[in-house]
Amino acid sequence: MKRKSICLLTGLLLAALLGCSTGEGIDPSSSEVSVSTEESSSETTSSDPAVETPAASADPAEEITLKEVFAAHGMKVGTCLTTNMISRSLTNQLILDQFNSVTMENSMKPDATLSQKKSKANGSLTVEFNRDAKKMLDWAKENGIAMRGHTLVWYSQTPEWIFHEGFDSKNAFVDREEMLSRMESMIRGTFEQIEELGYGDVIYAYDVVNEAWMENGSMRQNHWSDIIGDDYLWYAFYYANKYAPESIDLYYNDYNEQFKTQTLLDFVNTLVDENGNYLLDGVGFQAHLYTSDSLDQYFKNLEAIASTGLKIQLTELDVCLGKYQAPGKPTEENLKKQGQFYYDLINGLFERVDKGLVKMDALTFWGFSDGMSWRKEYSPLLYDSSIKPKYALYGALQLKDYAGF
Numbered sequence: 001m002k003r004k005s006i007c008l009l010t011g012l013l014l015a016a017l018l019g020c021s022t023g024e025g026i027d028p029s030s031s032e033v034s035v036s037t038e039e040s041s042s043e044t045t046s047s048d049p050a051v052e053t054p055a056a057s058a059d060p061a062e063e064i065t066l067k068e069v070f071a072a073h074g075m076k077v078g079t080c081l082t083t084n085m086i087s088r089s090l091t092n093q094l095i096l097d098q099f100n101s102v103t104m105e106n107s108m109k110p111d112a113t114l115s116q117k118k119s120k121a122n123g124s125l126t127v128e129f130n131r132d133a134k135k136m137l138d139w140a141k142e143n144g145i146a147m148r149g150h151t152l153v154w155y156s157q158t159p160e161w162i163f164h165e166g167f168d169s170k171n172a173f174v175d176r177e178e179m180l181s182r183m184e185s186m187i188r189g190t191f192e193q194i195e196e197l198g199y200g201d202v203i204y205a206y207d208v209v210n211e212a213w214m215e216n217g218s219m220r221q222n223h224w225s226d227i228i229g230d231d232y233l234w235y236a237f238y239y240a241n242k243y244a245p246e247s248i249d250l251y252y253n254d255y256n257e258q259f260k261t262q263t264l265l266d267f268v269n270t271l272v273d274e275n276g277n278y279l280l281d282g283v284g285f286q287a288h289l290y291t292s293d294s295l296d297q298y299f300k301n302l303e304a305i306a307s308t309g310l311k312i313q314l315t316e317l318d319v320c321l322g323k324y325q326a327p328g329k330p331t332e333e334n335l336k337k338q339g340q341f342y343y344d345l346i347n348g349l350f351e352r353v354d355k356g357l358v359k360m361d362a363l364t365f366w367g368f369s370d371g372m373s374w375r376k377e378y379s380p381l382l383y384d385s386s387i388k389p390k391y392a393l394y395g396a397l398q399l400k401d402y403a404g405f
């Protein structure tokens with residue numbers, strides 16, 4: 001019975017999505033379209049009377065969207081974004097319907113925002129947003145969708161040449177002073193580009209540093225730390241604080257956050273100015289989780305970081321089936337477990353936000369469809385590869401009766 005309702009909802013949701021779409025950009029051979037057509041036609045030709053009853057169509061999942069559910073707790077809800085997603089009308093419309101925040105999956109990472117040619121010509125590290133970044137920023141602006149900036153100082157997806165003399169990887173590494181000046185240029189240049197290109201009111205949060213700590217409490221070694229020293233992290237926040245407009249919240253963002261609680265607490269307490277004020281606004285929990293993870297432990301750690309008074313966001317949420325050492329297959333049982341996990345996680349967050357235990361103004365999923373996920377083999381997201389709702393979606397929507405448990 002429950003299963004049937006979900007199939008019906010799938011058909012209705014897809015029909016609604018397709019109905020809203022302009023038709024432009026749809027590839028008729030794409031699986032998204034063929035599957036959705038099959039879905040809707042199989043539903044309309046069903047002989048099951050339940051399919052046509054008004055009671056069935058009055059199901060709340062037809063009416064409610066993620067952004068409404070999160071707004072009831074003062075939160076935005078987001079997805080990561082690629083140009084591909086906004087150039088297909090089905091996924092574009094789904095994002096507009098369900099989400100009100102986005103984070104570019106790749107196009108605002110240092111390897112996309114820094115120009116070697118211009119840096120050489122200017123003699124200073126120069127930021128130049130590329131076509132994809134501008135396309136997504138324009139899209140966000142036109143559609144009134146808020147954006148998280150991701151990311152500035154990171155050990156990965158950062159060009160090698162920025163660390164070398166003459167902006168050329170063949171040369172020697174620069175010294176500490178030059179690297180600090182390059183870091184300042186990169187951070188100042190990013191916020192200047194945002195203002196100059198008219199996106200000042202689009203971006204509301206920025207990951208200033210990504211993934212600087214290891215699970216054993218040591219600092220991740222990289223070119224930034226090798227050249228500048230361990231205080232590179234303090235300087236990143238110092239510069240971000242100096243150049244970012246007040247309207248942009250500054251975040252430290254990391255993964256396996258539930259295993260780094262003490263490290264993160266000690267770290268954020270070093271990120272203060274001469275008056276003891278924090279140089280950051282929040283801590284981003286990437287939340288790349290597994291259905292076997294302990295939510296009790298997760299919430300305990302989250303509350304510990306929240307006790308600093310800093311904001312917390314879940315910035316890249318996806319929940320793989322099973323556990324890290326033994327990922328699960330998308331069986332009915334595992335998918336139901338995932339539905340319950342999403343339900344319990346989001347329910348627990350709402351409870352803590354409502355009680356004022358955690359300041360959280362947004363949660364971002366790292367995509368929405370399994371087929372687009374960087375962990376696609378473990379089915380971590382809300383819709384399957386055919387953009388068909390999973391128990392996970394109903395769990396996230398807090399529709400307990402549909403979430404598989």
Ligand code: GLA
Nearest residue numbers: 105106150210255286316374
């Ligand atoms: C990390 C980064 C993200 C992304 C994922 C993989 O979590 O913060 O930007 O690269 O890895 O998609």
